[in-house]
Amino acid sequence: MRKICYLDKNWLGHKINNENMSKNLGELKGVVYDFGCGTRPYEKEILTVADRYIGVDWSNTLHGLHADIIADLNKPLPIQSDVADSVVSLQVMEHLCEPQIMLNEAFRILKRGGNVFITIPFQWWVHEAPYDYFRFTRYGLEYMLTKAGFIDVVVEESSGFWTMWFLKFNYQTSRLVRGPMPIRWLVRGCLIPFWYIDQLVATMLDKFWNAPQETVGYLVTARKP
16 A cells, blocks of 8 residues: 555545555456556555556656556557456556557456456646646546446545645645755644644545535446456
8 A cells, every 4th residue: 555644745645545445455356457557556455355466557657667567558558358357547547648548458458357446636736747638527437438348337536525625725835845945844844734634624524515526536447348
């Protein structure tokens, strides 16, 4: 799982990603391909339920190259058809200029009955520029996965409005951390208590004053018939 530091402006985002993985871990099986594996943060957990983990990433990754297969997810992959039991792709689709190709390739390499598990941001800042191309609604995701051939497509919001809003607020206030190093440490030290408390409050507000159309991201599952 991703390490959570409660002094960070965005620890709640990492916590949500970890919870999404835990929630769906039992659905993974057999041979799992991780599209856009990055630093392979969930490899250990996936191997508790799967027989094999295979990371796929391109050579221009900003996270250090840790892939078993080096390939561009915007293009057809050098992987045989019908070899995967599960495909995961976590916080990756927004960085693809041709995301439909990735979904088509996931469908192709999956065995019949295999499943796909995707997480993706919705209302989130532009990151890893210039490789940040899209934000998808639940309707766009449903359309694209159905177009690729998947069935039983389920799209769930990862949060409500308040988590989304406070995380965006924290990223905005983090821009105040600038100047000489002593000033940066002082400003950051003043902001950390606010960051910690507002992320705690956000989860409570989402439970009692929910607005799922204003989510930080989506969790998507689907199956190959």
